[in-house]
Amino acid sequence: MSAPQPIGGRYVSRFGRTDRLLHGFLMLSFLGLALTGLPLLFSHARWAPGLAAVFGGIRAAGVLHRIFAVILIAVFVIHVGRLLKRVILEKDYSIFWGPSSLVPQPRDLRDLKDHFLWFVGRGERPLFERFTYWEKFDYWAVFWGMAIIGGSGLMLWFPEAFAWVVPGWVFNIALVVHGEEALLAVGFIFTIHFFNGHLRPEKFPMDMVIFTGSVSEQELRHERPAEYERLRRTGELDRLTVAPPRPSTWTLGRIVGTTAVTIGLVLVGFIIFALISS
């Protein structure tokens, strides 16, 4: 469990400054998109007009939705650009395979199976590496979601232009896909991702790593023993050792994280209410 203040001892860097910043913009735009988009998706719900009114009516919400969309697309483009830079300029192919890669690999299937066995008390906890199978799922879900929701969203934003290429009924499909995929993304992030990252008993109330960028040695050894072993063996551990997070960063992370989780859970409540009452 995370202490209210960073625990002492050695800290190991996990996420760089740019990645954390990108995740911050991802959070901001994702929450913004959810808040301004859900009233439309659940336009029949009793809370929809009220939520739209918070942003100055559905028209203003629509404008904000497009602004957040541009931010998120920018995050996506920058992220892909950074990956391309690593591959093309730095000749770093570790993103395609191996322990630092987010590409699903045979060990992920094994970890998944072993994790389930551990859940039901029939085995030891799997020795996770840098990226666990659920983290990879999170990543690819968002990646796929960006392409699908972003693509369909652009189509709905500029239908006249897209009609030069695709027939009009594709926009009917685009609207369904945009809404359902958004529902999947929102539902997944605000329940599963929040649970995996923050709300499960071992992490509660919050995993601070995405805000501070570093994780305590003790936590790393417990959570990702395979990675810890690998880093220790290769001497990477020393190179990745950083100063403990500053209390101000810690506090800021707590505030931002708690706000995001709260908004997310409230929206999940709204969605469930709308689904039940419809």
Add this chain to the structure above:
Amino acid sequence: VRTRRLLVASVIVWALALGYSVRALPNPAPTISALQQPAAAPPVAAPAAPANADCLTCHEDDAAARADGSKVVVKPAIFDASIHGGLSCVDCHQDLATAELPHPEKLQKVECSTCHADAAELMKISVHAKVRADGAPGPTCASCHGTHDIRPKTDPASRSHHLNIAETCASCHGNQELIAKGIVPVDVTKSFADSIHGTVLAKSGLMVAPTCSSCHGAHDIRSPSDPASRVAKTNVETTCGTCHEGIARQFHGGVHAAMLLQGNTGAPACQTCHTAHGIQRSDKESWQLSVINQCGTCHADRLATFRDTFHGQVTALGSRSVAGCADCHGAHEVLPASDPRSPIAPANLVKTCGKCHENATANFVKYDPHADKHNFDRNPALYFTAKFMTLLLAGVFGFFGIHTALWFGKEYRLKRERPRKGAK
């Protein structure tokens, strides 16, 4: 002859003088009885009909009342200013012409029809007369026109002046007691007052704005359920068309008017969308948005599929920035897509969609504004996409739901065990 002329003159002078002294008003109009009966009877002969002055001897007194206390005061100033100011009391209260004064309390009803036969005939076919015939309290001539104070409808002080009619009708139709008893139907006075017609009438004082009688008639008001009523669904096009002639002509060309002509009263008439009394300005967004639901009362399936689209969602949240029903289908002259004049006829779609989507092309208008993801025949690709998305959501949430529940259970048990071990 000279003597008779002198006598007549003296009678007139006497009557005038008496009238003047009693009413204390300058230039009272000569009474008709006096004019009409130029000494037909010698003043000394038989008991003459009482002159107005005779009546006023008692009735001008503020205390004049029946045994039950109800007032019977007639103020000469008010009567003289009325359109009947030139008449004598007994012209209307005919049974008093031969009665001895003081007369009994119970008099015959005043018969307005003696002079106003046309209005009385029209009144007979009205719902008001029907109500009275059924024994319920209903309006008489006096209820709307008054009694001794009746003024011509051209007089701004008249109850039947165009600008005052709404208030006159409201004396019963806005009377909460009568409404509660069910004698008068629901109160429409407030919605009329707030309507564009009521506002223009009361605030702008426009004489061309309609008041109650403009649509319902005056004496021959029928129940809206009466097929002969001016506001019956089949007639209202003509009634509204009195002023809105151009719109009535448009409406007449549409499919709804054709249905009404065939006697299908389920089809919408003017008031179905515009409401009867609370008519709003047609450029008011809130009204335009509410009409969408009105279309849906008949076209429920079309409304449902519309609400599934971007147009339907945005309008549901109160914005008119996107299309509602009338933007594509037209408002008054609604025609099926099979009619080449219809804005949704295939040949007209580019133009119709182009009203908002400036660069609409033939490819663009293949969009389905009433797409139904549950309808395989309408769009198989949409149908399968929707099915796939449902499966995807169910799969992801199903799998991770179980995953999360098991994980939570495991970590919860671990956390509970740990402190216990520590305690040992």
